Amino acid sequence: MENQQTPVKAGLNAGLILGIVSVVLTFLIYFISPESLASFSTGMVILAIFLGALIFLGIQYRKSIGGFMDFGTGFKFAFIALIIAGLIGIVGNFLLYNVVDPELPGVLVEAQLETTMAMMERFGAADAMTPEQIDEIRNGAASNFTLVGQLKGFGFALIFYGIVALIVAAIIKKRDKSLDY
Known part of the structure; x- marks a missing residue:
């Protein structure tokens, strides 16, 4: 019998690829x-791009195991790939924000604050903002760029990863209809 990859091992490999692509894209955009x-x-x-690559890698994995995959296997594959890619992304972001350009978080916080204020102006709520509230928004945004903030964000991202993994599993699954009676 042919040596087939488990969904965990395939997910680790796909996560490594996606994580590296994510870090490269982030640095390229930077x-x-x-x-x-x-x-x-x-x-x-x-x-x-990330979703397309994950679906592509999932279909490649499905082909490598005989062309058929159930939903549970697809979910394991996708969820593990997303977790690994997310962890690699945290490392890449940490390096970007703390080693490559320690001033970047401040630039990004100001850009986010400008975007938030412009959106609030469109809804007519910007005038109601006090300077303390604006500082609170700024401090909240700044905390997202710390290592603790990144890890906290990763915790919340796990819920998002689970939802994305469910969607990807539904897309990449393929039932062997020859087994139907």
């Missing part, structure tokens, strides 16, 4: 335009 890292549209583009 070198092109650091403020873009705080952009919602940039985040959506990266998410779309």
Whole structure:
């Protein structure tokens, strides 16, 4: 019998690939335009690339195990890949924010604050903001760039990863219809 990869091992490999791609994209965007890292549209583009790559890797894994995969196997594969990629992303972000450019978190906080204030102005709520509330928003955004903030964010991201893994598993699963009676 052929030696098949387990969903855990395949997920680890896929997570390693996705994590490295994520870090490379982040650094590439940083070198092109650091403020873009705080952009919602940039985040959506990266998410779309990430999701497409995860689905592609999942289909490749399914092909490598005989062309069929149940939902549970697909979920394990995707969830493990997302966890590993997320951990690698935290390491990459930590290096970016603390080694490569320690001033970057301040730039990103200000960019996020400007975006938040512009959105609040569109809803007519910006005038109601006190300087203390603005400082609170700024401090909250700044805390997201610390290692503790990144780890906290990863904890919340696990819920998102679970939902994404469910969606990806539904896309990459394939039932062997020849087994139906």
